[in-house]
Amino acid sequence: MNFTRNIDLFLFLIMLAITHSSSQSTTAGDVITITKAINVAKPGCQSQCGNVTIPYPFGIGPGCFLGEWFEITCNTSFNPPRTQIGRLQLLEFTDYTFRLANKVASQCYDPFGNITEDNPVSTSLGWTSPFSFSQKNQFNLIGCDDFALFLGPLQANFTSGCIALCSKPEEVVNGSCSGVGCCQTSIPKALKYYDTSVGSMTNSNHTKIWSFDPCTYSFLGEKERFTFNGVSDFMDPNFRNRTMASVPMLVDWVVGNLSCSEARSAGMLACQANSECVDSDTGVPGYRCICNNGYQGQPYLEPGCQDINECEDPNNLCDGVCTNTPGNYTCSCQDGYVGDGLKSGRGCTKKNSEFPVIKFSLGKLILIYWPR
Structure with missing residues (x-):
């Protein structure tokens, strides 16, 4: 056991010496309009599986999807039915991404340092697929005497990882993942496969911290969906299941392999x-x-x-009359009013019912109001 741990630690330390750069994702925001379309799926094709709306180019059944990678299975052996792409459970589609149910690697110990649970995990999106893990995910390690390896496929030449240390509960700060109780790191573009496992940094196997940290966990998950809750996460026997249920993995999808x-x-x-x-x-x-x-x-x-009929949106910019046009809209004022019709501009004001007319007569200035 110690030999295996030392090999893992040696590999991990070598990994830390490897430098790699990864640019920040420029993927568009989390836009969800495609699933709200009137014709979300091809005519005659199933557009719903359980709670998931399935938009073309994805689809269920022959002729309902764009290509082999976009075929969806609706597994009715679950209640509600489970939406699957391959063997992976799919939770939601957006215009540019889809969310997958998570997997969490874990290792737990008894008070004497014996391993009672050891669960490495891996996920593959298919090496030739049009899918990749979004850079809006991050790799997370939760623990106080631990390291985690995060390995990509050999073809990608990617290795990363985290170290998380602490010796007492007071050192751990809720919401902070700077290496004390929690560590986080980014992933590169175009990642389609990963494997993660965890282990103890020392030979003590959590014996010195077991009272408040009996387990360690590592997982890939959407950044905005996970918040570290400090020692309460260490002590939560349901942490693994809770994280799998609440922190999805975000996957980018594209069409074809051409520009x-x-x-x-x-x-x-x-x-x-x-x-x-x-x-x-x-x-x-x-x-x-x-x-x-x-x-x-x-x-x-x-x-x-x-x-889009922007005039139906109460937050449109018009203060007066809103007129929908193809792809746009205009603002104006109704008869009897003047202005630009904009909430942020001059708006619309009522014209005066009378306006002054100046006339000259016999050297006298006479001000006459001429009715409209």
Whole structure:
């Protein structure tokens, strides 16, 4: 056991000496309009599995998805039915991403340092798939005498990890993951596979901290969905299950393996009316279709994106009359009012019912009000 731990630690320390750079993600925000389209799926195809709405290019059943990687299975042996892509449970689609149920690696000890639980985990999105783990995820380690290895596939030449240390509960700060009780690190672009395992940094195997930290955990998860709760996380016997249920993994998806110009030249561009093609920025070849400004809906299916009636939005900019136009809207004032019709501008004010007219007569200045 000690030999195995020392090998792991040696590899980990070598890993820390490896320098690698990873740019921050420029993936578009968490936009959810494609699942709200009138024609979310292809005609005659199932668009719902349990609580998950499934938008084309994904689909259930023959002829309902764009390509093999976009095939979805609705597993009705669960209640509610479980949406799966391959063997992975899918929780939600957005216009650029989907969320997967998480996996958490763990190792637990008894008061004498014996390992009572050891669960390494790995997740693969498929080496040739149009999917990759979003850089809006981060790798997390929770523990006080621990290291975690985070390995990518050999083809990616990626290795990372974390060390988390502390000797007493008072050292641990809620919400802080700077290496005391909690460590976090970023991941590179285009990551499609990872393997993570955890181990003790010392030969004591948590015996000196077991009273408040009997287990250690590591997982990949969406940054905005996880907050470290300090010692209460150490002591929570349900931490692993709770994290798997509340902290998903975010996956970027793109269409095809061509750029916009290449797909257009080949006559294979999937983007429909009132949409534009945007080249992938995920590190994986391909592109996305997005609705033009002022439009929303399903850019991958005919008749394409539909005009948004901004005048129905109470937060539009108009103070007067709102007129919807294709992809836009205008603001004006109703008859009898003047101004620019904007809440942030001059708005609309009522015209005077009378206005002064100046006339000259026999050298006298006479002010006459002329009725309109």
